[in-house]
Amino acid sequence: MNKLDRRILKTQESLKKAVIELMSEKSFDEITIQDIADRANVNRGTIYLHYQDKYDLLDKLIETHLNELGDMDQWACELDWVDALVPYFEYFEKNYLFFSTMLASKEGKGAPSSFRTRLLASFMEGFKGEIDRESGKNGELSEDVLLQFTGTAYVGVIEWWIRNGMPYPPQAMAKQVGTLLGRSL
Amino acid sequence: MNKLDRRILKTQESLKKAVIELMSEKSFDEITIQDIADRANVNRGTIYLHYQDKYDLLDKLIETHLNELGDMDQWACELDWVDALVPYFEYFEKNYLFFSTMLASKEGKGAPSSFRTRLLASFMEGFKGEIDRESGKNGELSEDVLLQFTGTAYVGVIEWWIRNGMPYPPQAMAKQVGTLLGRSL
DNA sequence: CGTAAAACGTTGATTAATAAACAAAGCATT
DNA sequence: AATGCTTTGTTTATTAATCAACGTTTTACG
Numbered sequence: 001m002n003k004l005d006r007r008i009l010k011t012q013e014s015l016k017k018a019v020i021e022l023m024s025e026k027s028f029d030e031i032t033i034q035d036i037a038d039r040a041n042v043n044r045g046t047i048y049l050h051y052q053d054k055y056d057l058l059d060k061l062i063e064t065h066l067n068e069l070g071d072m073d074q075w076a077c078e079l080d081w082v083d084a085l086v087p088y089f090e091y092f093e094k095n096y097l098f099f100s101t102m103l104a105s106k107e108g109k110g111a112p113s114s115f116r117t118r119l120l121a122s123f124m125e126g127f128k129g130e131i132d133r134e135s136g137k138n139g140e141l142s143e144d145v146l147l148q149f150t151g152t153a154y155v156g157v158i159e160w161w162i163r164n165g166m167p168y169p170p171q172a173m174a175k176q177v178g179t180l181l182g183r184s185l
Numbered sequence: 186m187n188k189l190d191r192r193i194l195k196t197q198e199s200l201k202k203a204v205i206e207l208m209s210e211k212s213f214d215e216i217t218i219q220d221i222a223d224r225a226n227v228n229r230g231t232i233y234l235h236y237q238d239k240y241d242l243l244d245k246l247i248e249t250h251l252n253e254l255g256d257m258d259q260w261a262c263e264l265d266w267v268d269a270l271v272p273y274f275e276y277f278e279k280n281y282l283f284f285s286t287m288l289a290s291k292e293g294k295g296a297p298s299s300f301r302t303r304l305l306a307s308f309m310e311g312f313k314g315e316i317d318r319e320s321g322k323n324g325e326l327s328e329d330v331l332l333q334f335t336g337t338a339y340v341g342v343i344e345w346w347i348r349n350g351m352p353y354p355p356q357a358m359a360k361q362v363g364t365l366l367g368r369s370l
Numbered sequence: 371c372g373t374a375a376a377a378c379g380t381t382g383a384t385t386a387a388t389a390a391a392c393a394a395a396g397c398a399t400t
Numbered sequence: 401a402a403t404g405c406t407t408t409g410t411t412t413a414t415t416a417a418t419c420a421a422c423g424t425t426t427t428a429c430g
Contacts, residue, residue: 034407382419387417
């Protein structure tokens, strides 16, 4: 695989970190390109070498996280529910500022399509491959109903956990949520 | 004043931060240029664009801190002892890793001249301008004896404070040490 | 002591970021 | 509505960092 220049990685990482920090301080609409450049300590013109505009930057930030969550699906499916969910909750914990800020953000004209919506879609996509289609317990259920039910529940409980400052450690959350998901899927 | 390119500032800051972090993990002699480059996330060759070798990097790191302490002398002399010392102790607290690591480091052939020696010299230089030469209380004292006494005491108490994890806040230290220095100088 | 590996220091073409400048668009104020 | 300021988006020559490669020195091991 062609190796990416570390300067590019550093610039993009600092921009994404800057935008999330700023979003935890004020609404996305109030943030200027100069704000982001200052916080990231890069030249304002450099942002345009990487992104169309600040909406594109936010979009790519969200995409980065959703991709990493999606990558976890590759090997999580080999495990039982509880073991599979531990790294997810550890990921949410590690990126607490991102998730808490994004979930707290009001859906205005500023931000692209809702973060929560994209998160839900990502989880539903991942759950598709986890449905128990053999034991017969899901035989009379519509797939979309099942996915909407469990996906919404998962997003809801994650949002609750994040918004309440992660009252239980990732392992405990994985155990309980994993058990519940195992019952439903 | 000619403005320095931010890339230079960023590179030097990340290198200095890397070397101090590594020194808190292993002795200076064990640290390789590649270690520093990896930790700082820069190319190994870039280090040579800024420094002669790793000894030069450490030397410049120490110099940076001593210069900042020296800069504080410019306006600290306008204040009474207690008020003057607050920013110094806040500076020590802010740069805790640097001071704790440097004060803990054994003086081997690797590191340049002893950090403690340079720190003492810097403080003595600063105290020179603070000696009370009017009230007569210091009339019979040799300047070098006076400076050696107070400088060594100051370094010693700072070292104690740092090595013991800063048991008192900077303000409390400034008050007590300021009082003691005021008596002596 | 000899050998191999690791680390060092340098080189050069390329790339990414820089800083300043500029015109246009948006926003706030009168 | 006009004006002035702020922000945006772009351009360009320059600069700093990059990466790979190379020869030399140092270190570790048998």
